Structures are given as structure tokens and as C-alpha cells.
Amino acid sequence: MSEDQKIKILKSTIKVFNIKGLKLTMDDIAEYMGISKKTIYKYYDSKEEIFDRIVDYVFSDIKKREQEILDEEGLSLEERVRKLLAAFPERFTEVDFAKLGDLKDKYPKIHKKLKKRLESGWEPTLELLEQGKREGLYREDANFQIFKVMMDASIARFFETDALKKNKISYVEALNQVVDILLTGIKA
Amino acid sequence: MSEDQKIKILKSTIKVFNIKGLKLTMDDIAEYMGISKKTIYKYYDSKEEIFDRIVDYVFSDIKKREQEILDEEGLSLEERVRKLLAAFPERFTEVDFAKLGDLKDKYPKIHKKLKKRLESGWEPTLELLEQGKREGLYREDANFQIFKVMMDASIARFFETDALKKNKISYVEALNQVVDILLTGIKA
């Protein structure tokens, strides 16, 4: 009953998910790991539980990285915001978001949880932005909710379309441009 | 055989479409207009032709408005770009874009045409932006393809979600903020 094995199951499930999407089966996971289903059920009660724990797992990673950035010394507010914005979507290169199509229908609870986590993932960034506004760094009339929608929508678009390939631009480069344009755009 | 009546049919079809979406029937249109199908078929050979002409109709309006802005005297490059960006999505308040879901499957030709028109609608704006870059108005490293994706994705997101209602902000206000952030963001 090692904790390692529990996490390995999650990681493997992510790997399989990135290929087969939500229609992956317990047999797929077992086969991929070279173990039997019985072992999986030793660690998890159901398939849904595995998915549920994957959300926790991914976001605990994000939270950790986020905390590192918040604790890092000698950063200007702007640098910190920039790091937070860059770190957040990068985590999702681990999970193929495009394959999450009908999560809402198949696993509504997990969909809800995921949305909530994505939402609260914005909190520290929004706080910093508000602080920046109070310090006169950002425009008085800047609406950070709109900022958020623009960031989310743009990143999602890059994931779901071939806009990047067509323009021969890497994901990291695109992300940097987006963050750059947005942060410059709200400057005082 | 009045030209007026032809256009009235298009306008009415848009009205019905905004309620029933793509599954509107010829009977729906006839009923809505208080005329009989026979009359509709006097002006158009098929339902698909009507949809096709709606695209032409909507974009001829856009083209006209676009030309006005390009011809308008005494505008700075930036003001002109801003007007173009604001004018384009405004036209789509006439047609409920969110109801266009399975256009691609049902009417692939029209979908292709629509995409092409949406694409070429960006041309004058992109040209002006490039000119602005040459004039040193915009950053040398600004990637306008990314600018475009950000604009399109953001506006689309506003249409398809309730982000606006939730934040008690009007569409025009949101559009202005988006344009503002983006244009400021690429400034030299």
C-alpha cells in the first residue's frame, strides 16, 4: 500500500487519458501499467475517484508552484504577476485539455470541481493586480475580470486550434506575447 | 418581385434564426412573415440559398461600415484601428452567433464562406497595424496574429458565456476594455 504507487496510478491514468481521452477504461490503465485491475482497486474505489484525485494532484502541484512564486524574494509586483500567469497554464501541458470535451456530461461533479479550482487559481493573481492598481502601477479603470476572460479565452484558443502551428510559433512564445500584451495593456 | 421583399425575407430569417437556431424551417419563416412558402420560393430557390445570402448581406453591411471608417478624414491611425475593431463585432449583435453551433456539419459550404469572410474582415485592420509598426507606433516584436487570436477569442467568450452578466458589465463596455487593453498592449 505504498503512497508512491497511488500517485503512479494517477500519473499513468493521465498518460493514457492524453491518448484515449475520457473513454479510457480501467483495463487500459492496468495494461499500460503492466499490473492488474485488482491492484488498482486496492488503491481506489472507482474510476471516478481516480479522476477526482487527478484534479487534486494537478492542482496541488500548481498550488506548490504558486506558493514558491509568492514566497520568492526580490521580485517586483509585476515580475511576480508575470511568473504566476506563466506558471498556471504551463501545468496543463501535462494534461491534454482538448480531450476534456464532454467531461461536463460524463462527470458533472468533477467538471464542477475543476471549474472551481481553475477559478480559485486566479485569486492570488487578481489580488496582486488589485494591489498594483492601488500602488498606481495599473490603470484606475482597468477591469481585471475582463483581463481574466481575455487570458483564459486566448490560452484556450491556442490549445484548441492550430493557430500556433499555422503561424509557426511555439506555445511558450505565444504565452509570453499574450502575457506581455495584457500586462502592458493595463499599465498606468 | 421587389428587391425590398428579398431583403425582408433575409432579415426575417435572421430574426427566426435568433430564436430557433439552424433548425428553423421554411414554414417558420413563412409563418413569421405572414406569407406563404410559395412567395419565399419566388425569391429564393432553396433554404441554403437564403442562408448563403444572409452571409453576403451581413458582410456587405460590414464592408460598407469598414469603408466609411477607412474613408473618414482626420483620424489618426490609432483612432482608425480602434473604430475598425469596435465596428466589426458590433455587427454580430444582429445575428446570434452562439446559435451557429453545428453550421459546420449542416452547411459546410456556408461555414467555409463565413470563416473566409471573418478572416478577410481582419485584413484592413492588420494592414493598418503593420503600417503603424513601420511608423514606430507599435512594438517591433508585436505579433499581430496573436493580437487577432486574442481579440477573436475574447469577444467569442463574451458571447458564449455569461461572463458579462456575472460582472454586470455591458457588451459595449467590455468591447471597449478589450480593444483598449490590446491596443495599449502593443504600443511601442
Added chain:
DNA sequence: AGGAAACTACTTCTACAAATTTAGTTTCCG
């Protein structure tokens, strides 16, 4: 402990026929 494989109850696909709807036409009538 855990792999291989079989097993069960349940859900999800498939295929196809019957029922319904609809595009486009035609008839009748004012």
C-alpha cells in the same frame, strides 16, 4: 501481495425499421 483471466450486472453502441418532420411543388381560389 498481486498477476491472469473469468464472471456478472450494467451501460453504451449499433443497426434498422417505423414514425415524424420538412423542403420544395402543386392545386385551388380570391
Added chain:
DNA sequence: CGGAAACTAAATTTGTAGAAGTAGTTTCCT
């Protein structure tokens, strides 16, 4: 001319029975 309504051929939707697949369990074995 053009409205009302009937008509037809085709497409779309619906129902469903059978097949296939799958979550979770159990048995046997090393």
C-alpha cells in the same frame, strides 16, 4: 400575384432489440 392548404419525396428523428464493451468482483495461482 399570392395566400391556404394539400401533397410527395426525402431527410430527420425515435424506438428498440441485439451486440459489444466495461466497471467492479471473484477465483485460482505463483
